[in-house]
Amino acid sequence: MNENKNLAILLGHIKTLLGDRLSLSESVRQHHGEEMTHYDVCLPDAVAFPDTTEEVSQIVKLCHKYEIPVIPYGAGTALEGHFMAIHGGITLDFNRMNRVKAIHNQDMDCTVEAGVTREQLNHEIRDTGLFFPIDPGANASLGGMAATRASGTNAVRYGTMRENVISLKAVMADGTIITTSSRAKKSAAGYDLTRLLVGSEGTLGVITEITVKLYGIPEAISAAVCPFTSLEGAVDTVVDVIQMGIPIARIELIDQELLDILNRFSDLNYPLEPTLFMEFHGSPSSVQEQAEMVEDIAKSHGGHAFQWATRPEDRKKLWQARHDGFLAVRAAFPGKDFWVTDVCVPISRLAECIEETREDIARVDITAPLVGHVGDGNFHLTIPYDKNNPEDVARIEQVNKRLVERALRMEGTSTGEHGIGLGKKKYMMLEHGPALDFMKTIKKALDPKNILNPGKIFDL
Amino acid sequence: MNENKNLAILLGHIKTLLGDRLSLSESVRQHHGEEMTHYDVCLPDAVAFPDTTEEVSQIVKLCHKYEIPVIPYGAGTALEGHFMAIHGGITLDFNRMNRVKAIHNQDMDCTVEAGVTREQLNHEIRDTGLFFPIDPGANASLGGMAATRASGTNAVRYGTMRENVISLKAVMADGTIITTSSRAKKSAAGYDLTRLLVGSEGTLGVITEITVKLYGIPEAISAAVCPFTSLEGAVDTVVDVIQMGIPIARIELIDQELLDILNRFSDLNYPLEPTLFMEFHGSPSSVQEQAEMVEDIAKSHGGHAFQWATRPEDRKKLWQARHDGFLAVRAAFPGKDFWVTDVCVPISRLAECIEETREDIARVDITAPLVGHVGDGNFHLTIPYDKNNPEDVARIEQVNKRLVERALRMEGTSTGEHGIGLGKKKYMMLEHGPALDFMKTIKKALDPKNILNPGKIFDL
Numbered sequence: 001m002n003e004n005k006n007l008a009i010l011l012g013h014i015k016t017l018l019g020d021r022l023s024l025s026e027s028v029r030q031h032h033g034e035e036m037t038h039y040d041v042c043l044p045d046a047v048a049f050p051d052t053t054e055e056v057s058q059i060v061k062l063c064h065k066y067e068i069p070v071i072p073y074g075a076g077t078a079l080e081g082h083f084m085a086i087h088g089g090i091t092l093d094f095n096r097m098n099r100v101k102a103i104h105n106q107d108m109d110c111t112v113e114a115g116v117t118r119e120q121l122n123h124e125i126r127d128t129g130l131f132f133p134i135d136p137g138a139n140a141s142l143g144g145m146a147a148t149r150a151s152g153t154n155a156v157r158y159g160t161m162r163e164n165v166i167s168l169k170a171v172m173a174d175g176t177i178i179t180t181s182s183r184a185k186k187s188a189a190g191y192d193l194t195r196l197l198v199g200s201e202g203t204l205g206v207i208t209e210i211t212v213k214l215y216g217i218p219e220a221i222s223a224a225v226c227p228f229t230s231l232e233g234a235v236d237t238v239v240d241v242i243q244m245g246i247p248i249a250r251i252e253l254i255d256q257e258l259l260d261i262l263n264r265f266s267d268l269n270y271p272l273e274p275t276l277f278m279e280f281h282g283s284p285s286s287v288q289e290q291a292e293m294v295e296d297i298a299k300s301h302g303g304h305a306f307q308w309a310t311r312p313e314d315r316k317k318l319w320q321a322r323h324d325g326f327l328a329v330r331a332a333f334p335g336k337d338f339w340v341t342d343v344c345v346p347i348s349r350l351a352e353c354i355e356e357t358r359e360d361i362a363r364v365d366i367t368a369p370l371v372g373h374v375g376d377g378n379f380h381l382t383i384p385y386d387k388n389n390p391e392d393v394a395r396i397e398q399v400n401k402r403l404v405e406r407a408l409r410m411e412g413t414s415t416g417e418h419g420i421g422l423g424k425k426k427y428m429m430l431e432h433g434p435a436l437d438f439m440k441t442i443k444k445a446l447d448p449k450n451i452l453n454p455g456k457i458f459d460l
Numbered sequence: 461m462n463e464n465k466n467l468a469i470l471l472g473h474i475k476t477l478l479g480d481r482l483s484l485s486e487s488v489r490q491h492h493g494e495e496m497t498h499y500d501v502c503l504p505d506a507v508a509f510p511d512t513t514e515e516v517s518q519i520v521k522l523c524h525k526y527e528i529p530v531i532p533y534g535a536g537t538a539l540e541g542h543f544m545a546i547h548g549g550i551t552l553d554f555n556r557m558n559r560v561k562a563i564h565n566q567d568m569d570c571t572v573e574a575g576v577t578r579e580q581l582n583h584e585i586r587d588t589g590l591f592f593p594i595d596p597g598a599n600a601s602l603g604g605m606a607a608t609r610a611s612g613t614n615a616v617r618y619g620t621m622r623e624n625v626i627s628l629k630a631v632m633a634d635g636t637i638i639t640t641s642s643r644a645k646k647s648a649a650g651y652d653l654t655r656l657l658v659g660s661e662g663t664l665g666v667i668t669e670i671t672v673k674l675y676g677i678p679e680a681i682s683a684a685v686c687p688f689t690s691l692e693g694a695v696d697t698v699v700d701v702i703q704m705g706i707p708i709a710r711i712e713l714i715d716q717e718l719l720d721i722l723n724r725f726s727d728l729n730y731p732l733e734p735t736l737f738m739e740f741h742g743s744p745s746s747v748q749e750q751a752e753m754v755e756d757i758a759k760s761h762g763g764h765a766f767q768w769a770t771r772p773e774d775r776k777k778l779w780q781a782r783h784d785g786f787l788a789v790r791a792a793f794p795g796k797d798f799w800v801t802d803v804c805v806p807i808s809r810l811a812e813c814i815e816e817t818r819e820d821i822a823r824v825d826i827t828a829p830l831v832g833h834v835g836d837g838n839f840h841l842t843i844p845y846d847k848n849n850p851e852d853v854a855r856i857e858q859v860n861k862r863l864v865e866r867a868l869r870m871e872g873t874s875t876g877e878h879g880i881g882l883g884k885k886k887y888m889m890l891e892h893g894p895a896l897d898f899m900k901t902i903k904k905a906l907d908p909k910n911i912l913n914p915g916k917i918f919d920l
Contacts, residue, residue, distance in 0.1 A: 106699055106808035149648045160646050162655075163623060178895035184804040185836045186620050187873035188609045188659055189880055189891055190917055191899045195622075195655035199648055216705040239566055245676040247707075286746055344644040348566035376645045413647035420649055431649055435638035438906060439651045445905030446898060457650055 006066040007088075011046055013062050014090065021049040021096070032091045036326075037079050038339045038387055039422065044071060044085035049093050053169055053177055053208040056092060060206060060451075061175030063090060069454050072202040074141030075117055079340050080421025082148065082201055086455045092206060094143050100124045101209065109166055109183060111211040114143025130214040133158040133249075136417065137323050142210045148419040149199030153322070156242075156375030157249045157281065158215065160417070165198050169209035173447040183211060196442075201419055202453035204446050218249075218281035222291060223309040223318055226298050227273035231255065231358075233302035234274045235351040238374045240297045242347060246290050250279035251375040252322060255358075258329070258369035265328035266321040271305065276374075277322050279315070325371050326382060333367075333384035339396045341423075343407035344378040344416025353410050354379060360402055364395055378416035405430070420457045428458050466526040467548075471506055473522050474550065481509040481556070492551045496786070497539050498799045498847055499882065504531060504545035509553050513629055513637055513668040516552060520666060520911075521635030523550060529914050532662040534601030535577055539800050540881025542608065542661055546915045552666065554603050560584045561669065569626055569643060571671040574603025590674040593618040593709075596877065597783050602670045608879040609659030613782070616702075616835030617709045617741065618675065620877070625658050629669035633907040643671060656902075661879055662913035664906050678709075678741035682751060683769040683778050686758050687733035691715065691818075693762035694734045695811040698834045700757045702807060706750050710739035711835040712782055715818075718789070718829035725788035726781040731765065736834075737782050739775070785831050786842060793827075793844035799856045801883075803867035804838040804876025813870050814839060820862055824855055838876035865890070880917045888918050 014022050023029070024046045033043035045068075050056045063070045069089025076083065085091060094115030103110040105128055112121060119139045121132050134145060136152035144150070146168065151160035158164065167181040180193040197205050228234040234253055241248055254262070256272045263270055278294065280287045295306050309315045330338060345353045354370065361368045361381075372379030383399070385392045404414045404427045414420075414427040428436050440460060443450075450460055474482050483489070484506045493503040505528075510516045523530045529549025536543065545551060554575030563570040565588055572581060579599045581592050594605060596612035604610070606628065611620035618624065627641040640653040657665050688694040694713055701708055714722070716732045723730055738754065740747045755766050769775045790798060805813045814830065821828045821841075832839030843859070845852045864874045864887045874880070874887040888896050900920060903910075910920055 104806065104808060106703065107806040108703065109806075149646075149652075151646055151648075155646065159623075162646070162652065163619075172898060176894050176897070178898060179893070180895060182868070182873045182891070183806045183871040184838075184867075184873040184876065185806070186609075186611055186615065186622070186804055186838065186876050188611075188875045188877050189873045189884065190659070190888060190896070191664075191902060192609075192622065192652075192655045192659055193895055193898065195652045196902075199650070199652055204651075216703065218705075243566065243568065243676065245678075283749060285749060289743060289745060344646055346564065346567040346569075346643045346645070348564060378644075378646065407644075408642070411643040413642045413644040413649045415648045416644065416646050417648050424649070428650060431642070433639070434636050435640060435653055436650070437636070438632060438638060438653065441905050442651060442656075442902060445901050 007045055007068055010062055010066040010068050014048055014059055017055065017058055018048055018050070023047045032073055032083065032093065033085055035078060035081060038337050039081040039084055042084040042086055044091040045088045047091045047093050049096050051096050053171065056171045056206055056208050057175045057177050059090065059092065060171045060173070063451050064174050064449060067449050067451060069451050070206065071453050072143065072147065072206050074115060074144030075139060077138035077140045078144065078148065078421065079418045080423040082419060082421040082456060084422060086422070094141060097208065103128060105130065107183065108214045109211055110214055111209055112142050114141060114208050114210065116142050118142065118145065125214065129217055131217050132212060132214055134161060134164055142212065143207045146198050146207050146210050147200065147202050149417070151373070151376070151417045153250045153252055153373060155373060156251055157247055161198055162195060164213045165194055165210060166213060167211040168194055168197050168207050170197055170205035170207050172205045173449065173452050201421065201456050203443060203456055204452065206452065220284040220287040221279065221281055221315065222287050223279045223315040224291065225270065225275060225277055225307045225318060226303045227271045227275045227305055229273065229302035229304070231274040231354060232351045234276050235354065235374060237276065237298045237301045237303060239347050241294055242375055244293065246293055247282070248278060248290060248294065248375065249281040250277065252277040253372040253374040253379070254322070255370040257367070258325060258371055261328045261332045261369060262321050262325065265331055266324060268321055277318060329369055329382045329384065336384035337387040339383040339385055339400065340380065340418070341400050341403060342378060342380040342416050342418045343403055343412055343414060344376060345407050345410045345412030347377040349410035349412065350374060350377050353406055353412070356406055357403055360399060364399060366395065366399065373416070376416065377412065422456065425458055467505055467528055470522055470526040470528050474508055474519055477515065477518055478508055478510070483507045492533055492543065492553065493545060495538060495541060498797050499541040499544055502544040502546055504551040505548045507551045507553050509556050511556050513631065516631045516666055516668050517635045517637050519550065519552065520631045520633070523911050524634050524909060527909050527911060529911050530666065531913050532603065532607065532666050534575060534604030535599060537598035537600045538604065538608065538881065539878045540883040542879060542881040542916060544882060546882065554601060557668065563588060565590065567643065568674045569671055570674055571669055572602050574601060574668050574670065576602050578602065578605065585674065589677055591677050592672060592674055594621060594624055602672065603667045606658050606667050606670050607660065607662050609877070611833070611836070611877045613710045613712055613833060615833060616711055617707055621658055622655060624673045625654055625670060626673060627671040628654055628657050628667050630657055630665035630667050632665045633909065633912050661881065661916050663903060663916055664912065666912065680744040680747040681739065681741055681775065682747050683739045683775040684751065685730065685735060685737055685767045685778060686763045687731045687735045687765055689733065689762035689764070691734040691814060692811045694736050695814065695834060697736065697758045697761045697763060699807050701754055702835055704753065706753055707742070708738060708750060708754065708835065709741040710737065712737040713832040713834040713839070714782070715830040717827065718785060718831055721788045721792045721829060722781050722785065725791055726784060728781055737778060789829055789842045789844065796844035797847040799843040799845055799860065800840065800878070801860050801863060802838060802840040802876050802878045803863055803872055803874060804836060805867050805870045805872030807837040809870035809872065810834060810837050813866055813872070816866055817863055820859060824859060826855065826859065836876065837872065882916065885918055
């Protein structure tokens, strides 16, 4: 009752501040409470569309005063229930904060507002000779990518958001605006608030601006596809490539099952074997050298029929097919729901982890196409199922549980890039043990009223 | 009085635990309270030499109970007063915790105890084909390097401790032992406690084990020295090299003044001009390609007399001379004290920052040899002076203050790699503004009794 009264007063204040840029409409709230994956719809009380960091600060200050949750929302491409308003509250949609604020060519960095998407950024900087490499597949916003510590296909060469965020502007729980770091390439001046906020999923501060590293567009790019007689051969190839220090830009594993789906979805005809999709960046001679070395390694592990794509249109087609993986799986199983999960292990354990996972999947007789950012030891399953069938749900939950336990047993992590959100909270204790208490201590200290995306990562 | 009583009881307990491995001797305490730089000697009440993380945990638990400070101590190579026992307490010397606990060749990582030094580590892994690149010059311990977010000459290619620590084992203020992360190459599972502890200078937890990335020893290495007609030409060369994405492994700037000192100290005869020391790592063809590109760039900026060192002994001599910089400066000014400082700016501002700094130094008529990890925008001054001469002290303090203010004005940081310690606390507010409050909030939450290296980074 009191809460409802608080909410009503709060909404009045935000309305005064934003006018039409505060929406209480059912359809807008619905759009902000629905994920592509298996989470139940969960609506916020209202959706605010701020224009500036200062407006975000004013809204958060009000939410702090009235103790109402604040949930940041970027492009809506989260996969683990990150923006579900499980305790109600105000969703902050960063759609209007989509300006590229500064590009520093010489320093190879740029500062963008949280709503800028990675495709938009690369479009806006296309004439600088620079690009932003991190590519989680979806056209995510940079705010969301920072908040979830996103990575994707070319993290093997360029790193994840952890390595590529230089500085953040963020609004803390009481509305204070902070800048986490200077633009210097390195610093030893105090605590690394940048990396504390990266991956904090909106629970420690609301990210409003991001300064990221850019890279020179490679002089030469070539891509290749190589099928293997065994999954182990493909993974062993990856291990050798990494160990030899070959700076491969992408190396993605796709299993037969997913390849079959991609072939049908994108009208391709890759042979149905475990397959590596690869990309090489560098000078023409270095790209050629890398590619020759990788081809030799692949051959020694049962790789055959190396197929090159040096023309930009062929490369584009190849990676489009890879990126369409999730769409293709959805199309292949009409009417189904989809459970998406990922884990990451040291690459020495990757073959074993994938093999055990496939045995488990076969044993319980489900379909689970697999794709992996294998250079990082990270792989994903997309599992079609029926969320209204309790047996189905229970079975998938058990598969996911065993997957996580397997990854942890192999010195890995419960999620390489999707994040914890709602779905993997239950594994945080198993993964972190007593360290989890200190995460909670930090959360309580920085957000004592628990208004910042409450109920994500862990419960208090 | 109460404090003294607490201390006496505490020492009794630790004595029971460690026996001879607790020292109260004046000479041992002296050794642990004296830096190579300008800080006044400041002794701890006792020095403990733990053997295991469990012992560290027991000691910290006792210190927590009796509210006595704990100061971690590695190789004693800190430069900003990091291990000065300004509030007394127990220094934890990690000298005996010097085991390499695990080497994972396939994953290219290893786990070491905090007292292992970087030279020891590289010696112990010499047969694996792998090496640990981070090289701050001194033979620092990995615990100290993690705690101060160390970097050094080849951070331009391999990154700093921020990028190279995979996981930490640490003892928190109440004695709890935590592991901050799995060995997976990436993770999106919760807050990045690893990077929160890296650079926290012993104020948030006592690091006892470090898992770091290793790299394949490059197939080919070559080094070169190139003098320039102007300092600006040298810096512009660096900017172009970085912008073209040339993966140079080291690119160090040494000014005429320091070069003169090095020539005399190491019996060399480099021409007295601003000079770049460089190193290239890779395959033979890639090293050659890199080197040719850099030589062309250098020539276009007034670089001349490129001098190659491809034989290992010549390379060693070259880098030994560079690493002996501090020793050489000390030898050149017998009887003097030395004020060491560093800042870091975006490389687009580096030439301007160095130029203004040199003008300032000339204006106040002091000697301040300059060396820079210029690929990162980081440079150092080593200033001989007399710490008993108040005018001298005041003058150097003002130079340092203007240096820091200049770096911050140019969107840089007050320290690129030496850390805050005691010396740069006064600039934390200027650098971080309101973000500083949140650092303090974290410190208070994780160490409510303020026993972990109190008085470093900031005062509460």
